[in-house]
Amino acid sequence: MNFLVENWAFVGKGLWMTLRLALVVLLFTTIISTVLGVLATLKNRLLWWTIHGYVELFRSIPLIVNVFFIFFGAPMFGLDLSPFAAVTTGLTLWGSANGIEIVRGGLESVSRHQWKSAWALGLRPWQIYLHVIAPQSMRAILPAYTGLLTMLVQATSLGALVGVSEFLKVGQIIIERETVMTGVSPAFAVYGVVLLVYFVICSLLSWFSRYLERRLGRPVTRATIDEGATCKSPKSAGA
Amino acid sequence: MDFDIDYLAAQWPALLDGVLMTLQVTLLAIVCSLLIGVLGGAARVLKVPVLSQFVVGYVELIRNTPILVQLFFIFYGLPAVGMELSLFWSGVLCLSLWAGAYQIENMRGGLATVEHGMREASNALSLKTSHYFCLVAMPIAFRTSLPAVLNTSISLLKNSSYLQAIGLAELTFVAVDRIATDFRAIEMFSAICVMYLVLVGILALLTGRLSAHLQRPFRQ
Numbered sequence: 001m002n003f004l005v006e007n008w009a010f011v012g013k014g015l016w017m018t019l020r021l022a023l024v025v026l027l028f029t030t031i032i033s034t035v036l037g038v039l040a041t042l043k044n045r046l047l048w049w050t051i052h053g054y055v056e057l058f059r060s061i062p063l064i065v066n067v068f069f070i071f072f073g074a075p076m077f078g079l080d081l082s083p084f085a086a087v088t089t090g091l092t093l094w095g096s097a098n099g100i101e102i103v104r105g106g107l108e109s110v111s112r113h114q115w116k117s118a119w120a121l122g123l124r125p126w127q128i129y130l131h132v133i134a135p136q137s138m139r140a141i142l143p144a145y146t147g148l149l150t151m152l153v154q155a156t157s158l159g160a161l162v163g164v165s166e167f168l169k170v171g172q173i174i175i176e177r178e179t180v181m182t183g184v185s186p187a188f189a190v191y192g193v194v195l196l197v198y199f200v201i202c203s204l205l206s207w208f209s210r211y212l213e214r215r216l217g218r219p220v221t222r223a224t225i226d227e228g229a230t231c232k233s234p235k236s237a238g239a
Numbered sequence: 240m241d242f243d244i245d246y247l248a249a250q251w252p253a254l255l256d257g258v259l260m261t262l263q264v265t266l267l268a269i270v271c272s273l274l275i276g277v278l279g280g281a282a283r284v285l286k287v288p289v290l291s292q293f294v295v296g297y298v299e300l301i302r303n304t305p306i307l308v309q310l311f312f313i314f315y316g317l318p319a320v321g322m323e324l325s326l327f328w329s330g331v332l333c334l335s336l337w338a339g340a341y342q343i344e345n346m347r348g349g350l351a352t353v354e355h356g357m358r359e360a361s362n363a364l365s366l367k368t369s370h371y372f373c374l375v376a377m378p379i380a381f382r383t384s385l386p387a388v389l390n391t392s393i394s395l396l397k398n399s400s401y402l403q404a405i406g407l408a409e410l411t412f413v414a415v416d417r418i419a420t421d422f423r424a425i426e427m428f429s430a431i432c433v434m435y436l437v438l439v440g441i442l443a444l445l446t447g448r449l450s451a452h453l454q455r456p457f458r459q
Contacts, residue, residue: 057436060397060436060439060440061397061435061436062398062399062400062411062435063397064400064401064403064411065411065428065432065435068411068414068428069424069428072415072418072424073424073425073428076422076424076425150303154303154304154305155305157305157307157308158307160307161404168305168307168308175315185315185319187311187315187316187318187319188312188316188317188320190316191308191311191315192312194308195304195308195309195312198305198308199300199303199304202303202304203299206303
């Protein structure tokens, strides 16, 4: 185990790269999913088919093929993408295909009455989205989106295959180095530790997703507010 | 940049070999993962002591770690402790373990929908637990969990592409291997994208048929 302790700065760098990959992908995925997810709920045939096609395409192609396509294919189009850029692009395309579905499903889970009521109150479409639909759809979106984030963190390990020195790659390099120096492969221990670290990170995220689901899934009623109100009023009425 | 269709025609046999390898690994792993799913789901639902806690831990471990790391652990890590597996069987083992965890959850979901009355009725008929499970609960549960099982199987097919990382000559490996020598990335990747789409499509179609067939007695 001591080679992991000796290499702690290197390991830390790898973890930081994994975090950076995940955050960059999360940022772009969120932007694309929000915009396209909202557009997919509009009643426009052409728009719907385009977005639907994009979602189905990227959900049907293996993620690794998608990343390799961008990594090996981009130079053919004259684009010189760094491994980091290739991985983030590939993961973003895949992540937003999943994200769009989550956002669209969340927006459509809000009852039609909310739309009609807001419309009747004279709100503009963007006001309806922003003040009425979005806050209510968060109950469906947030838990699923945290689940997607867990998958994204796991998917960043693909970076190791195209040469981004993220956490898994760092593990591989340490194994190679130790094997050359000592002649014994520490693969079992190193990959075991890598598994464990991913497990801790993703378990926390999964736990947070379940927490959100429980917390946001509670029925929205006035009961709690009314209770607070009625607690005092009888006393004050009696006094 | 030109799209060379003749090149693809020339590479067709190699790609076909890749497809066959992908299919072999996938089908074997689907069967194994279903076995894991049924056994694990049974352990969870029948609340077998120790085993059911073990199954919970296994499912959590698989679902919260990247499949690529699992694969490397099996292929490079296990030989270090004396468990040497061939390339092919490492791949099958990895995919089976990965999909098995999801199949357990699918089966558990299906078994949870079996009414408690069924259990009481089979107790009244003095069926053994094993008989109740195999003859009463499983057929009902399998039908309800079928869509989820198929989804997992389709994911398994897509994830078989990860096996190229350890050098198993499946579809993605063939493509990457050829690109390294011929630099025809666009042609190759377009071809394998279409192939994966077709494979996923066929699997979805077959399973849709199966599902419709099983639902037939329950349609009005």
